[in-house]
Amino acid sequence: MKNIVNRLVISLFAGAVALSAGAQETKPLDLDALLKQLEQGKFEQYKQNEAREREFTSQVAEQDAMLRDARARLTAQEKLSGQLETQSEENEIKVTNLKSALDERKGSLKELFGVLQQVAGDTRSKFANSMVSAQIPGRGEFLDKLAQSMGTGSQMASIEEIERVWFEIQREMTESGKVTRFDTEVVEADGTRHQKSVVRVGPLAMVADGKYLEFDGATGSVLELKRQPIDRYLDSAAALEASNGELVKFGMDPTGGSILGLLVQAPTLMERIDYGGLVGYIILAVGAVGLLLGLERMLTLFVVRQKVNKQLKSSVPSDNNPLGRVMKVRDAHPNADTEALELHLTEAILAEMPRLQRNLTLIKMISVVAPLMGLLGTVTGMIITFQQITLFGTGDPKLMAGGISTALVTTVQGLVVAIPMTLLYAMLSTRSKNIIHVLQEQAAGVIAERAERS
Structure with missing residues (x-):
């Protein structure tokens, strides 16, 4: 009933709005005409409301029929649901019994x-x-x-x-x-x-x-x-x-x-060398230069030693070896006294020493600098490692492997260059000193001989 009253109020409001709109379209001449126009509009609105009320009443009856039908179907479905639940419980009991029977029949086959x-x-x-x-x-x-x-x-x-x-x-x-x-x-x-x-x-x-x-x-x-x-x-x-x-x-x-x-x-030799980076390549380049210098000195001193040995067996001085050139100084001053001849021979020996000791100082410097360059690569690699730790943390060791590899490989490369260079310097220095010792020994013999004559 409340819905009907609401619909009527809405209809009257709509009719009033329509009449006001019509009144704006056709303006009445006087108040009597306005009153008559309102009575006609109210009558027409009343007819429309009655029609709407009849339509709504008929729809209410249809909705009641649909509601009764839905309730009837709900009751039927609830009944069917109860039957299915009962059947499901019975089926579960049957399945449990069948599984038990199957397990009993399986026996040892189950294992x-x-x-x-x-x-x-x-x-x-x-x-x-x-x-x-x-x-x-x-x-x-x-x-x-x-x-x-x-x-x-x-x-x-x-x-x-x-x-x-x-x-x-x-x-x-x-x-x-x-x-x-x-x-x-x-x-x-x-x-x-x-x-x-x-x-x-x-x-x-x-x-x-x-x-x-x-x-x-x-x-x-x-x-x-x-x-x-x-x-x-x-x-x-x-x-x-x-x-x-x-x-x-x-x-x-x-x-x-x-x-x-x-x-x-496992990395190859070239891959290990690559781990050293720029510093590693510089160390190897310096080591290669030192090795070439050492080989050149070794060959030169070997040849000089052979010529000096040959000169020791000969009484005729030759210009192709240091001992021969020193002996020629003796022959160039036959009338010099002992002190003057000693000075001339010392001068000749001092002139031969730079030729015999050439590049030995550079080889020694390489043996000292190579480990320092390796230390430089180590410090550089550790700086890279700490930067990676700052950016990515310590969760993934692979991120730090590059910097640590550079640090360790450059240290190894520096030692690999320094150790042979140190040994090579010691060997070449000994050979050159042996030749100089022969020159000094022969010069001392010449001075003694000249002193005996005097």
């Missing part, structure tokens, strides 16, 4: 199927990483399906499935003891794919074209190692491929690839 499920899962994991799967693909799908079906408990293994599990395990054992050659697609280090003849040594190694391969169980692909081991292992791989059944030496990883993966990650 057997549990072991079989575990064996199937473990064998599937082994097949996924076994190199035998590169030659015999698709072995793991059967084991995977068997483990999943038995895991859900919806299906028991048949005799054929149990025998196939045994067959696959036995085939893996048999193939593990063979050296087999087969053709398959190989993904090379540059990403290209080629059909190649592959030699497989059990589940431990595979080689093709003299290079080591690996098996990716996730994709089932045979991949060429991006970094190969050193040449002696590659030579053994080539020898294995070229053999016709005879025994050959072959580098094999008993862990199935773990040791080989670590081995190929």
Whole structure:
């Protein structure tokens, strides 16, 4: 009833608005005309309200019918729901009883199927990483399906499935003891794919074209190692491929690839040198210069020593060696007294010393500077390391490996240059001093001889 009153008020308001709008359109001449116009509008609005009220009353009856129908369907569905709940409880009881009966009938087979499920899962994991799967693909799908079906408990293994599990395990054992050659697609280090003849040594190694391969169980692909081991292992791989059944030496990883993966990650000599950076290259360049100077001095002093030895056996002085040139000073002053001759000989020996000791001071400087340059590289590497720690923290050691490698490698490079340079300087200095000692000894003999004459 309240809804009806609200609708009537809204209708009267709408009618008044319409009349006011009509009144604005047609202006009355006087008050009587305005009154008459309002009476006519009220009568028409009354008719419209009655029509709307009848329409609303008819819709109320229709809505009541729909409500009764909905309540009837709700009652029917509630009744059906109760029946289904009762049936569900009965079914749960039946399923529980059937499971109990199934467990009783399984008996010891239940433990057997549990072991079989575990064996199937473990064998599937082994097949996924076994190199035998590169030659015999698709072995793991059967084991995977068997483990999943038995895991859900919806299906028991048949005799054929149990025998196939045994067959696959036995085939893996048999193939593990063979050296087999087969053709398959190989993904090379540059990403290209080629059909190649592959030699497989059990589940431990595979080689093709003299290079080591690996098996990716996730994709089932045979991949060429991006970094190969050193040449002696590659030579053994080539020898294995070229053999016709005879025994050959072959580098094999008993862990199935773990040791080989670590081995190929070891940096080469050039990579280790690169770790030293700019400071490392400068140290090596300085060391190379020192080595060249040392070799030149070593060869020169060897030749001079041979000529001096030859001059010792000859009484005729020669200009091609220091001793001969010193002896010529004696012959150039035959009438000089002992003191004057001693001074002339000392002058001649002093003139020969720079030739004999040339570049020795530079070699000594290199032996001293090289460790200092290595220390410079160490400090530089540690600065880089601390900067990386400041930016990224210490969570990832790989971020700090570059700076630490630079620090350690430059230290090693400095010592590698300094130690040989120190030994080389000591050896060359000893040789030059020995030659100078011979010159001084011979000069002392000449002075003594001249003193005896006097």
